[in-house]
Amino acid sequence: MSQETRTMATPLVRGMGSFFKNCSCARQNRCPHPYVIRYRDATGRQREETGYTTQQDAKDRLTALYHEKRHTPERQAAAKREIGRQRFGAYAATWLTRQRHYAPGSVRTVNQVLNGRILPVLESRRVNSFTTNVVEDFIMSMEEQAVGLAAQQNAYDVLKKILLDAYRRGGVATDPFAGVIPPEYIPRKITIPTLDEIRGLKEHGSDELRVVIDLMHGCGLRNGEAHAAHLDRIVADDVYRVTEQIDRSTRAPARLKHRKPGEFRETPLPATVRESLLQLGRTTGIGATGHLLRSQRSLHWTHSTMQYQWQLARKKAGITRKLNPYSLRHFFASNCLSNGIPITDVAEWMGHSNINMTFKVYRHLMPASVGRAARLLNEGLCA
Incomplete structure (x- = not known):
């Protein structure tokens, strides 16, 4: 920037930095333009920050930065530079x-x-x-x-x-996302299967497919989590513990999405889903690994097996809508929210790492939340 539009930088204690204004106003101590500070961070890189209303604000910021730099051990500063x-x-x-x-x-x-x-x-x-x-x-x-x-x-x-x-970790001196407006993805309208469609799929599907459908639309499990169906996961008559999933590529058990090894989550277990699991155990037996579902070529159910059986059952049931297995999770969310279950609980049961996504996808399924709140508030005011 030219000298005409930038004031002379005001030096402070050696090594602290300086502050100035990027304007050509005659009386800069009274003009509305913000002060800019210039300093060297712990990595030795020169930085500039703007937005300080008064000289004292600029000095306070420089003092804090200087104090932090002076009290950063050399080994730590070297690590940051690296x-x-x-x-x-x-x-x-x-x-x-x-x-x-x-x-x-x-x-x-x-x-x-x-x-x-x-x-x-x-x-x-x-x-x-x-x-x-x-x-x-x-x-x-x-x-x-x-x-x-x-x-x-x-x-x-x-x-x-x-x-x-x-x-x-100190490799970047200032937050590079401060003030950045992120791209916002608004999920397209979801497709929720009807109960008649779900019944049709179960009627024309195999015993294994029926269990997967029940776990997904009744408990909110993901595809791979349902493929890992296990009787030992019934930890109470009405609770199913989700501990693993069948990985799409390796076709072997793997940790849950958004969870560390050994972590799990628990979901409500409707009586109909519990009976479906027990029935499959009685009719087909339990595999060598304890899992209920397995394919001809694998110890576990695979995604390709799921897709084949899903499309076959969909065709036999005469379902023309473009439903996919994941739409069963949408049914679970819709069923929960339409019955007044808090969306925070739904997010936990479905294994979402961020409730914001749950709100984006499913908030419109919450039954007249504003209108209901208005009626309840009015009742309280009139009591």
Whole structure:
């Protein structure tokens, strides 16, 4: 910026930094433009921040930064500098290996997002060079390429997790997401099967398919979780404990999505679903691993087996709508919410890591929540 539009920077204690205004006003101590501060962070990189209303605000911020830098041990400062010098691609790879709570499917998903959307654009950029402008440019590049909103949000979420990890560890001096407006994915209208459609699928499906349908529409399990059906998971007459899923690729038991190894969640177990599980155990027996479902070529039910049997039952039942197995989870959510069960409980039972997604997808299924609240409040006022 030219000298005419930038005031002379005011120096403070050596090493603390300076503050100034980026304007050409005659009386800058009274003009409304904000102060800018300039300093060197713990990694030695020069930084600028703006938005400080008064000189004292700017000085207080510089003092806090100076104090933090002075009291940061040299070994810690060196570690921060090392993180900041790394290329994003290398840092992302090491970050992913540290996510030990990720299920194999989650690791594959993150790798797909990294390789497909993020690394082609940001792989060679140094970690300490990320700012809000870099993040916003990345979002704009996806918009210019007409990337779908769901893919944009996935890429943004992965990038945010990695960079905030670097920020917390000191590799990035300031939060690169402060003030950034994220791409917002509004899920398209969901398709909920009717009870008649579910009954038709069960009537024309195999014994194994009926159990999967019951666990998904009655307990809210995901496909792979239902494939891991196990009698030992009935921990009470009305409680089913979800401890694992059958991985799509390995066709073997794996940890739950959004859970660390050994973690589980529990869901309500309707009596009809419990009887369905027990009946399958009586008629087909229990497999070598204790699981109820298995295919001809595997110890466990596979996704390909599920797809084949689902399409066959759908065709025999004469169902023309484009229903897929996951729509059974939508039925579960709809059944819960229409009966007044809190959406927080529904999110927990369905295994959502973030209730915001539950709200986005299912809030419209909540029965007249505003109108009901108005009536209840009115009753209280008139009591």
